[in-house]
Amino acid sequence: MDIKEIQNKLAKFSAERDWDQFHSPKNLAMALTSEVGELNELFQWLTEEQSKNVDNDEIRQEIADIFIYILRLADKLNINIEDAVREKMEINAKKYPIDLAKGNATKYNKRDE
Amino acid sequence: MDIKEIQNKLAKFSAERDWDQFHSPKNLAMALTSEVGELNELFQWLTEEQSKNVDNDEIRQEIADIFIYILRLADKLNINIEDAVREKMEINAKKYPIDLAKGNATKYNKRDE
Amino acid sequence: MDIKEIQNKLAKFSAERDWDQFHSPKNLAMALTSEVGELNELFQWLTEEQSKNVDNDEIRQEIADIFIYILRLADKLNINIEDAVREKMEINAKKYPIDLAKGNATKYNKRDE
Amino acid sequence: MDIKEIQNKLAKFSAERDWDQFHSPKNLAMALTSEVGELNELFQWLTEEQSKNVDNDEIRQEIADIFIYILRLADKLNINIEDAVREKMEINAKKYPIDLAKGNATKYNKRDE
Secondary structure, three states, rough: OOOHHHHHHHHHHHOOOOOOOOOOHHHHHHHHHHHHHHHHHOOOOOOOHHHHOOHHHHHHHHHHHHHHHHHHHHOOOOOOOHHHHHHHHHHHHHHHOHHHHOOOOHHHHHOOO | OHHHHHHHHHHHHHOOOOOOOOOOOOHHHHHHHHHHHHHHHHOOOHHHHHHHHOOOHHHHHHHHHHHHHHHHHHHHHHOOOOOOOOOOOHHHHOOHHHHHHOOOOOHHOOOOO | OOOHHHHHHHHHHHHHOOOOOOOOOHHHHHHHHHHHHHHHHHOOOOOOHHOOOOHHHHHHHHHHHHHHEEEEEHHOOOOHHHHHHHHHHHHHHHHHHHOOOOOOOHHHHHHOO | OHHHHHHHHHHHHHOOOOOHHHHHHHHHHHHHHHHHHHHHHHHOOOHHHHHOOOOOOHHHHHHHHHHHHHHHHHHOOOOHHHHHHHHHHHHHHHOOOOOOOOOOOHHHHOOOO
């Protein structure tokens, strides 16, 4: 997947509709939140087991919506998402060494800042 | 960016720590929600203008966290995120034709299901 | 509990700190979202069973934070929360008649608009 | 408003529909999140100024939904919400002394744990 290419398509889509006036990072964070709310709605009354076997078009679309907004937000803030993810994975590897973190929900449960 | 490669690294990271027991789609949706909450916190008292000029390490990390969890969730549900995004962009193009959607916050404001 | 009295105390608290400039309904909605994100974080890796037996000070504080922000938001919008809740409970009673809704997660799972 | 009375009505409403099986604290936190997502959706493309003049039935209903779920969650966890709110307001008064907090978005912006 070429992240930059998708971001460019999304930017073009927005520019053509004169929607950039609405797409401040603050507003995009709220739009992302709405989509995550819809994702929650699909899972809220399911057991964890049931949630594993859900694969319908609604969830597919919600995941796409969230993905689209996070790409758009990163683009608007000039954040290179590939670099950010790579860096975060290195931070997490140091923060959760295998021997200490193994099967450890208590530790895992602590705030991940 | 090779999405599948990142998903495989995340899967390995989780397996090594015996964390798959916690990573049901339902739980991953909640973890994603926590990260989106932290993103909101960074923007909540800023004006839209101020939000455009934020580029600090915290926001960078939150965006990475959200990206990581959405990739992980899609992987657990066997949803091909590239296909899902492509399909959703086609749906949006039909749903918001340029001439009708142009600069139109009212229409835009309607629920995007 | 006298809702209006709490709202007045919150309004005074904010006014004394010159925080009204930050408390637009839009911003309060984001602040509420941050708190709900923190609530999610406390539950995200717990099973449903485990979530029933949680009663620590953190959850207590998150619930208070959410309650405080929703009261503040209603106050800023001049919405009488007691009336709104009463009306919504009547709407729900009509929307989910006992005989149709009984034990019915599928029906219950539909969007509650 | 008699909080306990509303909580009892909500408990009866749920029991009559055999919905208690769905109302674990974990699930209620997700349901609350869905409602907060819908609230965000109503504000996401509005300016702060515009958000001050919104007073439609949708926002009224979302606020009621959020209020209902937070009362229900507190009830399920046996948390006295009146006490929790009073305690939290005392904590906030100590945490944000007037002379230091006045008009101070930077300080205010720090994580409220």
